[in-house]
Amino acid sequence: MAGSDPLVDIxxxxxHFGSNHVLRDIDFSVSAGEVVCVIxxxxxxxxxxxxxxxxxxxxxxxxxxxxxxxxxxxxxxxxAARRHIGMVFQQFNLFPHHSALDNCVLALMTVLKKKxxxxxxxxKANLERVGLAEKMDAYPGRLSGGQQQRVxxxxxxxxGPDLMLFDEPTSALDPELVGEVLAVMRRLAxxxxxxxxVTHEIAFxxxxxxxxxxxxxxxxxxxxKPAQLLSDPREPRTRDFLKRxxxxxxxxx
Amino acid sequence: xxxxxNGAPRRRLSPRRRAQRIRAVQYAVLIAxxxxxxxxxxxxxxxxxxxxxxxxxxxxxxxLWRALWNTLVYTAGGFVIGLxxxxxxxxxxxxxxxxxxxxxxxxxxxFRGLPALVVFMAFSLLPLAFPGLAMxxxxxxxxxxxxxxxxxxxxxxTIRAGIQAVPKGQxxxxxxxxxxxxxxxxxxxLPQAFRIMIPPLTNELIMLIKDSSLVFIVGLSAxxxxxTKFGRAAANSNVNITPLVVAGLGYLIxxxxxxxxxxxxxxxASKGR
Numbered sequence: 001m002a003g004s005d006p007l008v009d010i011x012x013x014x015x016h017f018g019s020n021h022v023l024r025d026i027d028f029s030v031s032a033g034e035v036v037c038v039i040x041x042x043x044x045x046x047x048x049x050x051x052x053x054x055x056x057x058x059x060x061x062x063x064x065x066x067x068x069x070x071x072x073x074x075x076x077x078x079x080a081a082r083r084h085i086g087m088v089f090q091q092f093n094l095f096p097h098h099s100a101l102d103n104c105v106l107a108l109m110t111v112l113k114k115k116x117x118x119x120x121x122x123x124k125a126n127l128e129r130v131g132l133a134e135k136m137d138a139y140p141g142r143l144s145g146g147q148q149q150r151v152x153x154x155x156x157x158x159x160g161p162d163l164m165l166f167d168e169p170t171s172a173l174d175p176e177l178v179g180e181v182l183a184v185m186r187r188l189a190x191x192x193x194x195x196x197x198v199t200h201e202i203a204f205x206x207x208x209x210x211x212x213x214x215x216x217x218x219x220x221x222x223x224x225k226p227a228q229l230l231s232d233p234r235e236p237r238t239r240d241f242l243k244r245x246x247x248x249x250x251x252x253x
Numbered sequence: 254x255x256x257x258x259n260g261a262p263r264r265r266l267s268p269r270r271r272a273q274r275i276r277a278v279q280y281a282v283l284i285a286x287x288x289x290x291x292x293x294x295x296x297x298x299x300x301x302x303x304x305x306x307x308x309x310x311x312x313x314x315x316x317l318w319r320a321l322w323n324t325l326v327y328t329a330g331g332f333v334i335g336l337x338x339x340x341x342x343x344x345x346x347x348x349x350x351x352x353x354x355x356x357x358x359x360x361x362x363x364f365r366g367l368p369a370l371v372v373f374m375a376f377s378l379l380p381l382a383f384p385g386l387a388m389x390x391x392x393x394x395x396x397x398x399x400x401x402x403x404x405x406x407x408x409x410x411t412i413r414a415g416i417q418a419v420p421k422g423q424x425x426x427x428x429x430x431x432x433x434x435x436x437x438x439x440x441x442x443l444p445q446a447f448r449i450m451i452p453p454l455t456n457e458l459i460m461l462i463k464d465s466s467l468v469f470i471v472g473l474s475a476x477x478x479x480x481t482k483f484g485r486a487a488a489n490s491n492v493n494i495t496p497l498v499v500a501g502l503g504y505l506i507x508x509x510x511x512x513x514x515x516x517x518x519x520x521x522a523s524k525g526r
Contacts, residue, residue, distance in 0.1 A: 056425055083431035093426035097444050107430035110440055152426075159430060 007032045007067060007163055007194050008053060014061035015048055022048045023059065024218040030196060032162070035189045037205035037226070038198045040215035041241055046198045049215070050165050053196065054085045067162060083111060086156030090168040092148040094140040100127060100151045101136040104158040112159070126154040130184050146177030150184055157188075164188065166197040202245055206230050214238045301493075308495040312487055319476070320483035321503045327465040327479060328507075330393060331400025332458055338401060339408030344438075346413050357409065364406035373399050373470040392477055396468050404461050411453045415446035448522040455515045459508055480504060 006029035015023040022045045030036050038046045051057040052064060055071050055078055064071045071081055095103050104123030108114045114122070127133050130150040140148050149169055156164060166185065170178040182204050189195055189208050199205060205212050206226045213223040214233070222235045233239045243250070266274070345357035364372070376399045380386055388394030419442045427437035447454075466481035473482060484500025 054429055056429065079428075079431050079433050082429055085429070087426075087429040089422060089426065091420075091422050093420075093422040095423065095426070095441055095445075097448065106440060107427075107432060110436050111431040155430070 005068070006030060007034075008196070009065040010049075010053070010062065011065075012062035013049070013052060013059050013064065015045075015052060015057060015059045022218050023052070026062070026220060028213070028220065030163075030194060032194050033192050034210050035193075035195045035208055036197070036211045036213060037209040038196065038213045038215060039200070039202070039205060039241075039245075040221075044215040045218040046215045047167050050167050050196060050198050053163075053165055054082050054087055056087075079111075083159055084162045086159060086161035086164040088149070088152050088156055088164065088166045088169045090171050092140070092145070092152045092172070094148055094152055094155070096140050099137050099139055100132060100143070100154075103140070103151055104155045107155070108158055123154070123158050126157045127151070129157065129187075130154045131180075144177060145173045146180045149173065149181045153181075153184055153188075163194045163196070166195065166199070168198050168200065170199070170201060200245065202230060202242070214241065216241070303494050303498055305493055305495040308491060308493055309499055312484075312496040312499040315487075316475075316478070316483055317480075317499060317503060320478050320480045320500065321506065323477060324462065324465055324479040324503070325507065326393070327396045327400065327468055328458070328462045330397035331404055331461050331465065334397055334401025335404025335408050335457075335461065336454075338405035339412050340443075342405060342409035343412035343416060346409065347416065361406045361409050364402055365410075367403075369399075369403045369464045369467055370470065372403055373467045377471040392468070392471055392473055395471050396465070399467075399471075400461055400464060403464060404457060407457050407460070408454065411450055411457065412446065415450035415453075416442055418449050419445045451515060451519055451522065455511065458511070462504065462507060 008028070008030040010026055010028040013023050013026040013028070014021075026049060028049070038049065040046045048057055052059050053066065055064070059072065062072070066081060067084060069081055070076060071078060094100075095106065098106060101120065101123050104126060105116070105119045108119035108122055109116065112119075124133060124136060127136050130153050132147060132150050132154065135143060135147060135151075140151070143151065153164075153169075169185070170181050173181065178201070182201060185195070185197070185204070186208050197205075197209070209226045211223060212226045212229045214221045214229065214235070214237075216237050221237055222229065222233065229238065230242065233242060342357045342361060345353040346361075348354055348357075376388075376395050379388075379395075388398060416438075423441050423445065424434075424437050427441040428434070432440065465479055468477075468479050469482040469485075473479075475486075478486065480500045480503045484497040484503075487496030487500075488494055
């Protein structure tokens with residue numbers, strides 16, 4: 001873990017949905033340039049934790065500091081803060097009434113107030129980065145799931161974020177399309193982007209992550225280097241989860 | 254069950270033969286009805302009253318197009334006002350501020366439940382109740398306001414449903430890019446909502462076209478007659494229904510192309526989904 005000041009610093013985070021206590025006193029920090037994969041069973045709170053980092057979910061307790069700014073402060077300009085936090089969703093959430101290019105251009109023009117030629121230049125560069133320059137005029141409905149997700153990544157990158165959040169980016173994809181999205185994410189990691197990835201792709205976590213976090217029951221159970229956590233977990237809950245994920249055919253209950 | 258083997262006295266008809274017989278009866282009734290109509294109706298009288306060719310030509314030549322144009326102008330103005338006010342009301346219904354929700358609900362329930370005729374009557378009485386009060390651009394101001402009020406109450410509910418039909422992930426994606434809630438509504442939600450709303454909004458436009466026939470309530474000079482008032486006046490003065498039939502066809506001249514255009518728009522919009 002490099003750097004002294006963490007890029008993301010979460011203290012005492014609590015989140016309830018009604019009577020359901022989804023996040024329990026989470027402390028979690030990420031340094032600049034770090035790639036962190038968050039794994040865990042469904043309902044463990046990993047997606048909620050991710051969505052609290054750009055305040056798509058509002059926590060009831062604790063602080064979320066990104067880039068030195070406390071996002072949970074009621075006077076914080078959340079729209080300004082979100083410009084530096086890219087997010088990629090499980091369901092892509094591309095704007096269906098805009099072409100791939102215009103999906104990337106829209107926020108550049110409305111939020112960053114760029115003129116169209118400059119916005120298009122940035123958008124094209126980012127579509128090229130995800131290998132979809134030739135699809136820039138296509139509407140999302142004409143693209144495969146993998147291509148849509150790559151456009152969604154390009155859309156987030158166009159804003160020039162310091163941090164990228166990935167919420168199960170490959171879970172909605174057909175198996176043969178997962179690889180192209182993971183390849184783009186791997187390249188992004190190699191380029192030094194700070195990334196927090198909620199995923200079920202254990203192989204990706206093993207090869208790309210600097211750190212893996214295992215969550216269960218609304219808390220962080222253990223975290224560490226992928227080689228250690230994924231091969232030799234300390235906690236029985238982690239061991240049990242990895243066995244289910246890696247060898248689903250051998251699970252006996 | 255009866256089978257042919259044990260020689261039952263009555264064999265049931267097969268389903269196919271039964272269907273054939275039922276169809277034969279249906280056609281027989283239809284032919285008898287047409288035959289009766291042909292034999293007993295006074296066709297020359299019907300033709301003279303409904304489809305007098307000379308009077309048709311006369312009606313078309315003396316003001317049909319003007320009346321058609323007026324109907325279009327009344328409807329278009331009312332639709333624009335209704336759409337803008339309806340969008341505003343829909344946003345109020347979805348507001349976080351409870352009093353806005355109450356006000357919008359009150360307005361919508363009130364004007365949706367009221368016959369359009371009553372709204373037109375109220376508007377025609379306004380200048381009497383408030384002497385000196387005058388709506389701008391008479392008679393257009395009054396007609397547009399009345400149609401706009403009736404239309405907005407209906408359209409508000411359509412627009413609200415359209416906004417709520419846009420997936421929540423769309424707003425989340427827009428907000429995560431740093432758009433304000435207003436920008437997300439204006440640039441992402443509303444454009445998609447209006448695509449969803451094209452068919453129901455067309456229904457409301459066609460309803461407004463027909464409601465525009467109520468303008469006679471506000472009192473018009475001949476130059477401002479809409480299709481219905483124009484047809485009725487000509488029918489009265491000629492003691493013949495033909496002008497009313499022509500005016501009725503005038504409405505179809507508006508609504509049929511409208512249906513075609515909207516079908517095209519729907520096809521184009523579905524391409525972008």
